[in-house]
Amino acid sequence: MKTTLRQAAGSLLVVGLGGTELSGLERAWLKLVQPAGVILFRRNIVDARQTRALLAEAAALCAPKSLRCVDVEGGTVDRLRDALAPIPSAHAVAEAARRTGKNRLIREHGELIAQGVKAFGFNTTLAPVLDLAQPESAEVMGTRAAAADAAGMMDYARTFLAGLARHGVVGCGKHFPGLGAGTRDTHLETPVIQRSVGELWRKDLAPYRELRNELPMIMVNHAAYPDTPSENSPASVSRYWITTVLRKRIGYRGIIFSDDLEMGGILKFMPIEEAAVAAIRAGMDLLEVCHTPEMILRAYEELIAEGERSAAFLRLMMSLAERTARLRAKLFAGGPSAALTPKQFAALRGRILRFSKTIEKAQEVQRA
Numbered sequence: 001m002k003t004t005l006r007q008a009a010g011s012l013l014v015v016g017l018g019g020t021e022l023s024g025l026e027r028a029w030l031k032l033v034q035p036a037g038v039i040l041f042r043r044n045i046v047d048a049r050q051t052r053a054l055l056a057e058a059a060a061l062c063a064p065k066s067l068r069c070v071d072v073e074g075g076t077v078d079r080l081r082d083a084l085a086p087i088p089s090a091h092a093v094a095e096a097a098r099r100t101g102k103n104r105l106i107r108e109h110g111e112l113i114a115q116g117v118k119a120f121g122f123n124t125t126l127a128p129v130l131d132l133a134q135p136e137s138a139e140v141m142g143t144r145a146a147a148a149d150a151a152g153m154m155d156y157a158r159t160f161l162a163g164l165a166r167h168g169v170v171g172c173g174k175h176f177p178g179l180g181a182g183t184r185d186t187h188l189e190t191p192v193i194q195r196s197v198g199e200l201w202r203k204d205l206a207p208y209r210e211l212r213n214e215l216p217m218i219m220v221n222h223a224a225y226p227d228t229p230s231e232n233s234p235a236s237v238s239r240y241w242i243t244t245v246l247r248k249r250i251g252y253r254g255i256i257f258s259d260d261l262e263m264g265g266i267l268k269f270m271p272i273e274e275a276a277v278a279a280i281r282a283g284m285d286l287l288e289v290c291h292t293p294e295m296i297l298r299a300y301e302e303l304i305a306e307g308e309r310s311a312a313f314l315r316l317m318m319s320l321a322e323r324t325a326r327l328r329a330k331l332f333a334g335g336p337s338a339a340l341t342p343k344q345f346a347a348l349r350g351r352i353l354r355f356s357k358t359i360e361k362a363q364e365v366q367r368a
Contacts (some may be wrong), residue, residue: 055336133145
């Protein structure tokens with residue numbers, strides 16, 4: 001069956017939901033948009049049974065082989081911490097592995113996150129963070145970044161991704177091309193990162209270059225890099241960063257995914273309608289719109305309108321829709337996993353708690 005313009009536009013969106021079950025309004029616009037997938041937050045999650053039911057109902061209204069995303073990095077970004085158990089941050093795990101010489105701790109971190117994600121019905125976690133832990137971004141990044149240098153980051157990310165892959169969970173490296181030198185939060189405003197192309201290539205981009213064949217997805221941030229050919233445009237709408245650097249110079253062939261287009265980092269730069277079109281023109285595969293139905297529908301309708309105005313944009317959307325459908329079919333061929341029994345769920349929670357104790361003990365040794 002031939003894809004229509006409306007189907008193509010919808011299949012380029014990954015959307016957020018309002019609560020712990022679908023409202024009538026959400027059912028209506030999901031059926032209309034048929035997005036590529038959904039992303040849930042703590043506002044959507046009570047327990048595994050409720051979350052799986054919500055995801056199943058939403059996925060039935062999405063495009064085939066849809067993404068069911070959640071942010072579980074460990075530490076401060078862990079949407080399952082209340083419903084399952086808190087899991088340590090990437091920084092804490094990487095440091096524990098380095099201090100003890102036990103790289104298996106990183107693998108276990110990935111495996112436990114994958115098992116937790118699957119238990120709630122998700123197939124994708126938006127991790128690992130590949131930003132370097134630099135002094136400039138310490139206040140914003142906290143413990144999300146595993147290492148200060150590219151070699152340490154690559155070691156963590158490669159092992160973590162192997163842990164996810166063992167349990168069939170898709171990871172997403174973020175936030176390309178790198179927020180390590182950023183001093184502002186992209187949720188609120190557009191960071192301006194004063195690094196040259198050469199410095200970014202040697203440092204921030206090294207994990208993406210090295211792991212290009214191991215990252216199923218890469219998320220692009222909303223920071224501006226004025227000392228590069230992208231000038232003052234946020235990376236998420238920059239053809240230079242998405243197509244010239246990531247696709248051509250690095251040779252990345254996976255899914256390129258925007259950070260949330262409702263963030264201040266992009267909305268203070270341009271309206272969401274312009275951002276959605278600009279991101280697709282720049283080479284983005286999927287657009288994340290996480291919170292309000294109004295913003296989701298504005299982005300969706302503008303993609304359609306631009307496709308009606310421009311034959312070139314229509315061809316681009318159709319090509320992207322076909323390509324991302326193939327990648328989704330490959331990544332999510334297995335369908336949702338079976339629900340855990342109460343005994344299995346309790347055992348998983350116990351393993352996470354024991355892992356957390358192991359990391360805490362390693363940190364105590366370090367402080368001593």
